[in-house]
Amino acid sequence: xxxxxxxxxxxxxxxxxxxxxxxxxxxxxxxxxxxxxxxxxxxxxxxxxxxxxxxxxxxxxxxxxxxxxxxxxxxxxxxxxxxxxxxxxxxxxxxxxxxxxxxxxxxxxxxxxxxxxxxxxxx
Numbered sequence: 352x353x354x355x356x357x358x359x360x361x362x363x364x365x366x367x368x369x370x371x372x373x374x375x376x377x378x379x380x381x382x383x384x385x386x387x388x389x390x391x392x393x394x395x396x397x398x399x400x401x402x403x404x405x406x407x408x409x410x411x412x413x414x415x416x417x418x419x420x421x422x423x424x425x426x427x428x429x430x431x432x433x434x435x436x437x438x439x440x441x442x443x444x445x446x447x448x449x450x451x452x453x454x455x456x457x458x459x460x461x462x463x464x465x466x467x468x469x470x471x472x473x474x
Contacts, residue, residue: 368397389424
């Protein structure tokens with residue numbers, strides 16, 4: 352499992368960890384049942400506080416992406432297809448909102464945005 356941290360951005364370190372692990376689960380890089388590094392090991396590898404990795408794992412568990420078994424560790428949870436779809440839909444909405452904001456700022460008409468989306472969709 353690869354996690355890259357950036358100190359130059361505004362995103363907190365725990366959120367970077369959470370986002371990257373979610374992406375690896377959603378992309379299939381991490382499968383249901385796969386073991387995650389222990390909180391202490393991940394903190395040591397990333398050279399960050401144990402509290403930071405604990406927060407990331409708690410966020411992932413609360414969102415249903417991982418399960419923690421006392422004495423055994425943390426594992427990728429079996430994914431609910433509806434939850435996966437909802438997560439992907441939310442990601443698409445976020446990207447589209449940024450595109451709409453950029454279009455409005457650039458004076459691009461709604462019809463042009465729709466046509467661009469259609470062309471991209473048809474590939």
